[in-house]
Amino acid sequence: MNDAEILTMIDRLERCLLDKTEFHHRDHLAVAAMYLYSSDFESALDRMRATLKRFAAHHQVSGLYHETLTRFWLQQVEASLDRKLCLAESVRKVQEQLGDKNLAFEYYSRELINSQEAKQKWVPPDRRME
Secondary structure: OOHHHHHHHHHHHHOOOOOHHHOOHHHHHHHHHHHHHHOOHHHHHHHHHHHHHHHHHHOOOOOOOOHHHHHHHHHHHHHHOOOOOOHHHHHHHHHHHOOOHHHHHHHOOHHHHOOHHHHHOOOOOOOOOO
């Protein structure tokens, strides 16, 4: 994806113009990278949280939002983000490094990640620390 395609996808996500089947892990990473490019971590997290909750509500998918996973992935993207590159190049790098959506299970047990507590609020890893 080039910069314009990334921004168009994010605009469509934020306006709930994407079908829920059109938004995948790689897209989450691209959104996280762009949000981090344009603001500090907490602001990017707030924006990501609001976007994902709005998208889930629009598609009437209850329980889709997961606070711990959202923060975890944003932290991973922040650690991989290279702001010296253009957005598209940085997104490509992040997607290559973080393309395995099972990475969270290196840090979290399935039991913890599937808990209501982890879905509703940030819970630190129980397996491996950053």
